[in-house]
Amino acid sequence: MIAVFGHKNPDTDSIGSSLLYAWYLTQTGQVAQAFRLGEANKETLYVLGLCGIDLPPLMGEIEPAQVVAIVDTNNPAELPELSQTQIHSIVDHHKLAGLVTSEPLSVTLRPLACTATILFAMVKERGLQLPPAMAKLMLSCVVSDTLNGTSPTTTDEDRRAMQDLALQTGLSLQEHADAMFAAKSNLAGMTERDILLSDSKLFTMGSKKVRVSSLETTDPSQALDKQDRLIAAMTALKVEDAADHFFFFVVDIVRSHATLLVCSETDAEIARQAFALELEDGRGELPGVVSRKKQIIPPLERVLV
Numbered sequence: 001m002i003a004v005f006g007h008k009n010p011d012t013d014s015i016g017s018s019l020l021y022a023w024y025l026t027q028t029g030q031v032a033q034a035f036r037l038g039e040a041n042k043e044t045l046y047v048l049g050l051c052g053i054d055l056p057p058l059m060g061e062i063e064p065a066q067v068v069a070i071v072d073t074n075n076p077a078e079l080p081e082l083s084q085t086q087i088h089s090i091v092d093h094h095k096l097a098g099l100v101t102s103e104p105l106s107v108t109l110r111p112l113a114c115t116a117t118i119l120f121a122m123v124k125e126r127g128l129q130l131p132p133a134m135a136k137l138m139l140s141c142v143v144s145d146t147l148n149g150t151s152p153t154t155t156d157e158d159r160r161a162m163q164d165l166a167l168q169t170g171l172s173l174q175e176h177a178d179a180m181f182a183a184k185s186n187l188a189g190m191t192e193r194d195i196l197l198s199d200s201k202l203f204t205m206g207s208k209k210v211r212v213s214s215l216e217t218t219d220p221s222q223a224l225d226k227q228d229r230l231i232a233a234m235t236a237l238k239v240e241d242a243a244d245h246f247f248f249f250v251v252d253i254v255r256s257h258a259t260l261l262v263c264s265e266t267d268a269e270i271a272r273q274a275f276a277l278e279l280e281d282g283r284g285e286l287p288g289v290v291s292r293k294k295q296i297i298p299p300l301e302r303v304l305v
């Protein structure tokens with residue numbers, strides 16, 4: 001059996017594409033099952049509920065004989081220790097990040113906005129027919145990663161996949177996106193720590209360990225009203241991670257605007273250099289910024305390399 005999973009702190013594309021790729025592998029004669037490496041966020045739970053698909057189980061300890069397939073990342077920092085594990089394949093839309101494998105493997109990396117868009121093309125190429133629930137799930141992944149086409153990462157191929165899948169499923173793109181983003185924006189019952197970790201990645205930049213967290217929301221005030229408590233939780237998490245830097249972006253997906261929070265003067269100085277912004281009391285505004293991959297990580301790397 002091939003265990004398929006995406007990155008830690010999974011988002012909708014990570015969990016959705018694990019399910020979609022496990023389905024694809026099964027259709028092509030393999031035995032595969034989807035897993036997840038962490039708790040699902042509220043958007044993902046909403047989408048799975050709508051599709052009538054069960055949440056994949058948490059991946060436990062990886063046994064030596066376990067074969068795995070990876071989606072939506074190739075970054076060792078976002079994966080369990082895999083140096084002794086046979087990796088069947090990777091399907092991803094992120095840049096190469098230094099994963100070393102013990103054997104050759106099949107890798108499909110494409111510069112699209114979403115793993116599910118790559119899977120859309122693979123399904124088409126094979127002449128497979130997506131069941132309605134899988135088509136809804138695939139559409140939801142692309143809507144999530146592209147912020148319904150508003151993220152600058154969105155390619156024409158992502159747009160075509162969304163239009164095709166919307167037609168196939170009968171879902172209205174705008175209504176579906178609104179419902180997904182409303183689910184994601186509801187912070188009720190979440191601690192500051194939950195908010196900071198719900199969409200969060202650890203990076204190595206130069207010699208530094210850097211945590212970059214995002215909160216995509218239609219209602220930034222739900223988080224920003226708790227600015228002081230969030231900054232205190234950032235300080236604690238940074239110590240726990242032994243991270244050198246921590247940047248938290250509250251991304252207003254309606255206005256296409258990010259508000260950056262930092263918890264130290266060192267981090268503030270790096271942010272000033274990276275984004276040429278004013279920071280006061282650990283907070284700065286970044287109009288037009290929504291994409292971690294395209295607009296946040298590259299400027300940070302230019303300063304920290």
Ligand SMILES: [Mn+2]
Pocket residue numbers: 013014072093113114115145
């Ligand atoms: Mn993705």
